[in-house]
Amino acid sequence: MFVKATKLIDEFLNGITMYRLMLYFLIFLWGEVFILSIFNIFPFSFLQLTFSTIAILLSCYITNKLFSYIFKIPANLESVYISALILVFLVLPANTIPELAFIIVAGSLAMASKYILAINKKHIFNPAAIAVFITSLFSLGYASWWIGNQWTLPVILIGGLLIAKKIKRLSMVLGFLIIFSFATLAFSIINQSDLPKTIYRILVDSPILFFSFVMLLEPLTSPTVKKMQIIYAVLVGVLAGSQFNIGPIYSTYETALILGNIFAYFVSFRKRLVLEFKEKIQMSPNIYEFIFSAPKSLAFLPGQYFEWTVGHRRPDSRGVRRYFTIASAPTENNVRLGVRIDSEKGSSFKKALLNLNVGQKVYAGQLAGDFVLPKNKSQKLVFIAGGIGITPFRSIGKYITDKEEKRDIILFYSNSEPESFVYKDIFEKAKEYGFKTIYVLTKNYENIKWDGHKGRLTAEVIKKEVPDFASRTFYLSGPSKMVESYKKLLKELGIRNHRIVTDYFPGF
Known part of the structure; x- marks a missing residue:
């Protein structure tokens, strides 16, 4: 009960x-x-x-x-x-x-x-x-x-x-x-x-x-x-x-x-930024990337998030303000936002995003988030992402590539559709710096050629791909149900709470 x-x-x-x-x-x-x-x-x-x-x-x-x-x-x-x-x-x-x-x-x-x-x-x-x-x-x-x-x-x-x-x-x-x-x-x-x-x-x-x-x-x-x-x-x-x-x-x-x-x-981020919309890219049937101009003075850590405000008429119960992770890296000249949008069932906020015109202004503030890389570069990490929860890892992957920063990172990236895997080019380039990506297709893998793992990410898969999992820190990002499910799995594997980091991801 x-x-x-x-x-x-x-x-x-x-x-x-x-x-x-x-x-x-x-x-x-x-x-x-x-x-x-x-x-x-x-x-x-x-x-x-x-x-x-x-x-x-x-x-x-x-x-x-x-x-x-x-x-x-x-x-x-x-x-x-x-x-x-x-x-x-x-x-x-x-x-x-x-x-x-x-x-x-x-x-x-x-x-x-x-x-x-x-x-x-x-x-x-x-x-x-x-x-x-x-x-x-x-x-x-x-x-x-x-x-x-x-x-x-x-x-x-x-x-x-x-x-x-x-x-x-x-x-x-x-x-x-x-x-x-x-x-x-x-x-x-x-x-x-x-x-x-x-x-x-x-x-x-x-x-x-x-x-x-x-x-x-x-x-x-x-x-x-x-x-x-x-x-x-x-x-x-x-x-x-x-x-x-x-x-x-x-x-x-x-x-x-x-x-x-x-x-x-x-002691907080002291600005409310006015960002100008530049471009929209459809990366998969229901995942879009929105690109905005970035102020030169903008400084943040890869993995952090903004509160985004997109004014529009007749907002639904979720309002005109939402929290989203910054998909771009601090090393890039633009601010990128990756969002999953169902054109029929999506919120009024997401529909307003889809209808942005080039040059239109949106607001971003409350820069925050502890879902960031540890200062100790030798610390071994495992990232687990589900769906659009991949955005903070895109920011991190791009950052370590641009900085040529060696890290020992294994990313498990799961999706239910083969075409929903995005940012593959970013993760491919990050391989050179110790960023290994394992793609996990949880559904719809019958009758198709798939080189990655098929089915849910299990304890056996983690043990096989990450033999030293007990000494690593795990980062989880995705829908709340997925995050809670993997937290339970990791605890069953003996991973303590202080080695499990979760993203603030208050719904899609």
Whole structure:
């Protein structure tokens, strides 16, 4: 039963973007609060909640439209709605004209911050946090952080865990919660507060889980490297759990997050690139390569990924932003993107990619990924790729060829169709530098001449082709089901977790 439930959750998460998942979660949470407000669970009526929500949504929408036009940057409605709904949960619904003015100003500031408080088209601060920070600084209004009690706890916990699992940042949340709890308890002891009440407030009657899962994890304003994510979580945890003030600035959740955002900016990729589309190449019946102009200043490691934004009308449930590995190597003059596209069943994002015109602009940001070559060049490696999961290995193969860098690498490249094997020329050239490729055809191999392996990649095949497999590090890239299947196989072969590296590959 548990295995079946886990499988269903994974399938759901692989079929939706993080942004759309966040939006659905916030809408569901709002619906719960609306119902509870009818029964007077919260200190406001359902009419106040509805009216204030509409006011914030309109404020955010209009302001974002205006600044999008001024700065000539495509508007992203998902982001607008997410920021607006977060603000709804931070400020109490308006009951007077001044309170209404406050929430409208907060909504406008949140959207304006994305354009004004930005460097190289990358905004620095969490929009909702910086909005309530500025309003409090000038005494225009304050965040009450009213969301978070025994009634909303289950929804926030379940929705938050799904989000953290989707973007693989659960360790970041746990690190923050542990440090925050220690800091809060320490100050509680110093101030001789009631410890049981403090513990209850931390666990149940506080917005800390909402803060952790919704605001702390925002990809654009938090670090992309795991080590930096933990440091970021610890820093924000200490600040959020402490009690301090510097002039008019007091220790609040928004203050802690903003200071953390500044740290994140300096340790992360600091640009949002505007790439110009140059060419589309159909490499197989359903695999395409898209080539974009590359800025001269672009630096990355082979195997890393970008978050790609392709604006288009009527986006489906997966939205206008997707994560894809960079297929090109840092040594190339263009940025290449390899994508599997089913022209009939493909997402609106992929259809928009197919319909790009030469010279059209797309956006790429959040450069990240730990699926990179080890610094130790003598370390022996095994790559296992399924389908379009080959793209990071194309980047690596091209890189070591251009750099003439000797490595001991064995690549198992599996596909269900003979014509779906791509980048063969790249891997052929990489052979000279120790990069051996073994093609594995899993289906449709009857009545055809095939020199590679036929059928699934098994433990016996690995043992035969890689006699020293026990001393190697394995890299897995492909659909999540395939990756999980091979992780299980490798563990049965005695390969420990620290020798298994998986790509962040959140669905096709």
